[in-house]
Amino acid sequence: MFLRGAWRVGGRLGADSLGCCTGRADMLQGSFKWQRLRKIYAQNVSGLQNSADGAEAGSSSPSFFMATISQMVTEIIGPKEAGLKKPTIPEGKTRHLCDVYRSLSPEDKATFLRVISQQFGTDHDEVLKAAEGLPQAKEKSEGALLKAEERLQAALVPRYHDLFVQIGRLEGGVKYLVDMRADTLDLLTTVKDSSVSAELRSFSSCLREMLSHWFSAGLLHLQRITWESSCDILQKISEYEAVHPMRNWTDLKRRVGPNRRCFIFTHSTMPREPVVVLHTALTNQISDNIQTIVATALPDEEDADDINTAIFYSITSTQKGLQGVELGNYLIKRVVRELQAEFPKMTQFSSLSPIPGFRDWLVGEINKVLSSTESSSSDDSGVDGPTSTPPALLTSAELEKVAEIAGKEDALPLVTLKKLLQTNQWMGAESMVEMLRDPLMRLCARYLYLEKRRGYAVNPVANFHLRNGAVLWRLNWQADTNPRGISQSCGIMVNYRYFLGDTMRNSQRYMEEQHIEASQQVIDLAQAAGGVDAGGVDTPAGKSNL
The missing domain is CATH 1.20.140.90 (Malonyl-CoA decarboxylase, oligemerization domain)
Known part of the structure; x- marks a missing residue:
């Protein structure tokens, strides 16, 4: 073979x-x-x-x-x-x-x-041998030590x-x-x-x-993609789009046309191969749903006086082999400078981001509660002591309402909710959609703001923007009603807002202290989900409009 x-x-x-x-x-x-x-x-x-x-x-x-x-x-x-x-x-x-x-x-x-x-x-033996020679070299002279260190570096x-x-x-x-x-x-x-x-x-x-x-920033070339760009580049832009897939050439033309910008990074060794792609919508307010960006008809001409906001709604790294190599953050910073030069009145920069993994996380949390409930009901040992109980997800009243609307009052409400989430059936009843709004928004805030891995946000998209210095600014209900958006995040999307004067400080605090800068909306929702001390949470200084 x-x-x-x-x-x-x-x-x-x-x-x-x-x-x-x-x-x-x-x-x-x-x-x-x-x-x-x-x-x-x-x-x-x-x-x-x-x-x-x-x-x-x-x-x-x-x-x-x-x-x-x-x-x-x-x-x-x-x-x-x-x-x-x-x-x-x-x-x-x-x-x-x-x-x-x-x-x-x-x-x-x-x-x-x-x-x-x-x-x-x-060669591990060579490394050990070179390391063992350091003490003797240090006793001889500075030059001997430097030589020994050089041998150790070469062995490593x-x-x-x-x-x-x-x-x-x-x-x-x-x-x-x-x-x-x-x-x-x-x-x-x-x-x-x-x-x-x-x-x-x-x-x-x-x-x-x-x-x-x-692939450091100085070796990457920024290029704007328009409908006049070469066909092979346009084809790759369409094929690589992973966040909001393009349906046809008309869709592609809209995303590179008026009131939209598409930028890519290329490398001199891969001149016709986009390395990372950023799609941006030019608006007059921070968008709260993706439908208005990718599905709404746009005017044929731009009104520069009416554009003051850039919405980064899709960023895609096209090369799996560059996983772990910082590229997207450099692209966003370069694009911000480009847009500020083109639109002097532009003052607001924000993402409109998906929340991949939220529904799977929530189903996992439901399973934990169900498992804990089963363990508690079957434990007749009578042994006293502390037990680990998962935090409540929905109130009793909310669970009863879920069972009532679903017509499954004879079943465990959490089991009913889990099935509704996994099959997306909850989207078929307007009363269920409205009833689940508050609990799902609370739980999503908890997922983004409180759930951590090694001290950092567990959600990869959140981690990316927070590392760049953005603020976890606003959760948006029913922001992506496509099947993919419902399956990923129950239709919720999030704005990560970039306050340009604060991004460096925010990034440093996140990287060094694992501090997440968040708006009051997110903090209030997370507090309602349980586990947040409002008195111990910092809000963005001087950002009363959050």
């Missing part, structure tokens, strides 16, 4: 693939014996037709494939004994490694990544770092590394072995650090 995948190109298998490699014979001479690889490939193909021969060939394929990978990488970065003396590498060898990797099946790519992460990582760098450097120098090499990291992240979700997972995480982290430098 491994070798068959190694020669699969674009779904074609056989002579065409071998012909492609034959055409590169000039750069393979003096390298590994690729003729042997081709021979075993042929044995595998014939083995499919003969079970006995196939078993024999297949038994040697995985080990030979892994040895081939190891040999190819060693020829590029040099043997381990080379130390700091790096060989001069012909570009052809590095490019050929990239071509082989691209041609592999997903299973063979996984093997490829495991081999590199395991065999070309950090995994050998595959040199491979990344070589690949990054190729035309298209950076995009190749981005895609390789995306493959690594996918692989990490399937690996169960803890040691293999640790090696792959280290591999991914090293690659992320390099990509963070290559």
Whole structure:
């Protein structure tokens, strides 16, 4: 299976693939014996037709494939004994490694990544040896200490770092590394072995650090997308839109037309590939629902005098391999400067954001309460002591009303509510929608403002905007009534507002103190949900309009 995948190109298998490699014979001479690889490939193909021969060939394929990978990488970065003396590498060898990797099946790519992460990582013995020499070097002289520290730093760098450097120098090499990291992240979700997972995480982290430098703000190019932009870019903008999918070309034309702005970041190594996309609506007030932005007909011309607000309603990172690399926050800051220059009267900047995960979190909380109730009713041990009881979600009166409207008064109200939420059936009855407004808004405020992971907001969108210095400003009921919005967040959306003079302070407090700057509306709702001491919560200073 491994070798068959190694020669699969674009779904074609056989002579065409071998012909492609034959055409590169000039750069393979003096390298590994690729003729042997081709021979075993042929044995595998014939083995499919003969079970006995196939078993024999297949038994040697995985080990030979892994040895081939190891040999190819060693020829590029040099043997381990080379130390700091790096060989001069012909570009052809590095490019050929990239071509082989691209041609592999997903299973063979996984093997490829495991081999590199395991065999070309950090040499722990070398690290310990270098560290042990520090005390002696310190006693000798400052120069000796610096030399020892240099040896330790070199020992801490995994050998595959040199491979990344070589690949990054190729035309298209950076995009190749981005895609390789995306493959690594996918692989990490399937690996169960803890040691293999640790090696792959280290591999991914090293690659992320390099990509963070290559994709720093100064190396990214801001570009506005209009209906006159190239067709391939427009097509990618449509395909990449993950927050509010586009239905057709008319929808796309509206989102890049008058009273709308679409900006992208590109990189010099990926000039026609959007790295991150930001959609913005130009309005005269902070929008409270997405329907008015993506579904309402717009005038053909802009009235600059009537535009004072920018609503960031969709931001999409298009490259999975850049996960964990800060990009969106730089794009928002650049776009704010662009819009201020174009619209001098613009004073308000806010997002209109989805709340992915809210409904799933709420269903999980309902399950906790139900489980706690069952445990309490079945516990006859009579042992006194404190018990952990989940906080109440709805009042007794609210639960009774849910059961009454649903016509399920004979069932547990929380069970009825859970079913209504999971099936979105509650949206079918206007009385139920109105009845659930207050409890769902309370619980959503609790989810965004109180629920934390390692001290920071558990919701990823909230964490993104709060890290950027935004204020958790307003929750909006029935703001996204599309099926996706109902399934994600019960139709609730949130505005994260950017007060430009306060963003740096807000960001610093959030990062250092895990403090969330929130409006009074959010604080009151969270307090009503239970668990907030209003006297101990700071509201944005001088922001009486919140």
